[in-house]
Amino acid sequence: MRSLVADLLQLRLEARNDVRLHKKLYNAIRLSILDGSLPPQSRLPPSRDLATELHLSRNTVLTVYEQLLAEGYVVSRRGSGTFVAQTVPDSLLSAPASATGRPGSAPPPQLSARGQQLLQKSSASPRQWGAFLPGVPDVNAFPHALFRKIQSRISRRPQASQLSYSNAGGSRALQQALVDYLRVTRSVRCSAEQILITEGIHQAIDLVSRMLCNPGDTAWIEEPAYWGIRNVLAMNGVTLQAITVDRAGMQPPEPNDTPPKLIFVTPSHQYPLGCVMSLERRQRLLALARQTGSWIVEDDYDSEFRFSGQPIPSLQGLVDDAPVIYTGTFSKTLYPGLRLGYLVLPRPLMEPLKNAHAELYRGGRLLDQEALAQFIAEGHYTAHIRRMRLLYARRRARLASLIADALGAEALSDYNDNAGLHLVLSLANECDDVALAKAANARGILVRPLSRYYTGATPKKGLLMGYAAMDDGEMEAAFSVLLACLR
Known part of the structure; x- marks a missing residue:
């Protein structure tokens, strides 16, 4: 098989007019080393192989290799071959780069105002796995071998339609599997045609806000709320109005002259506080949306993990033809890297949003969707959730016990419901939870400051602590490190 190095050198040989072959080859290799095409420690082909590939005599190649070796461009390792030197002689003869010529000294790129605002408010952690990182499931407990077996079975003879773009909102099999699952577990009322498969919640929110909001339109969000939703809406020019959350969920105000186009809520398990929206508030919100022509976006991100009492039914299923766009994700139940979520669309929005999704994002990954559909249909999904719920x-x-024993029961937020993947550790109002989280992060403890989830000037202080992705032994040791930061 012809090597990539030989292809590179062939092009450079053809581009030069040197009379002597060994000089042409020498210049081609030397320049490739100097411009980085052949990086330090990369291996050159054996002289016999390179001679054959370039239609040169082996003696010509050996002569060039010996000259490069003598000049320090390459090194020879007995039994291993010839390699580009770590430091080439030209770099030793060059003067140090001036301050203005160093990489990174160029003026910063001119980003849009929205882009600058996004980066200023960015909260995505550079580390997405570790002690107390909230919102992350135990990805090691997923039955990977079983899922791979299903994927392998489907991949043996894929249909052409499964290897192309999707303009039907995703795999029909996954859409139907979700209809059956959501009807039983979440009381969601829908047909397969109403389901649109997305690459996670962020893409779903981006699509909804682009298609239903003009720049300057208002969206209600919870106070506090998930920072990711705020950033996606802001990037689409949507004006945010934060509505206070109490023990019964969002407190919807009376509509005014500028009603919201969208109302974002997490009614079954408010993020990040953990409370459940009362039935009275749900009914008020549905009535208000009908009155104002608004769309409610119900984010049901981790409702499967309720550890006591009855499951909380969805807002979408409370009434027929509810003005609710229901969003769900497999990031919390399976693993985030799968990048699969979904929208349950009201019938008037089915066609426009599916068409827009195909235009903007070019849906695909149909083999993964087919595998997930079989995983659900064969009962593995519900079995996995049952196991994870117990775990x-x-x-x-265990985490609640550690907090109560060390800091007292009052350190557990009053809003914490017996559900989800994280707890909120309450802190005094005068505490700087951002600085505390930063100090803990520096010691490998990945908590998040509660105040960063607020938009107002008087946020509650606390730490979000995930417990799903760590065993009991890890938990105690990590909590000891956090206690040292607290004290």
């Missing part, structure tokens, strides 16, 4: 309940109880 997370035990880990939640």
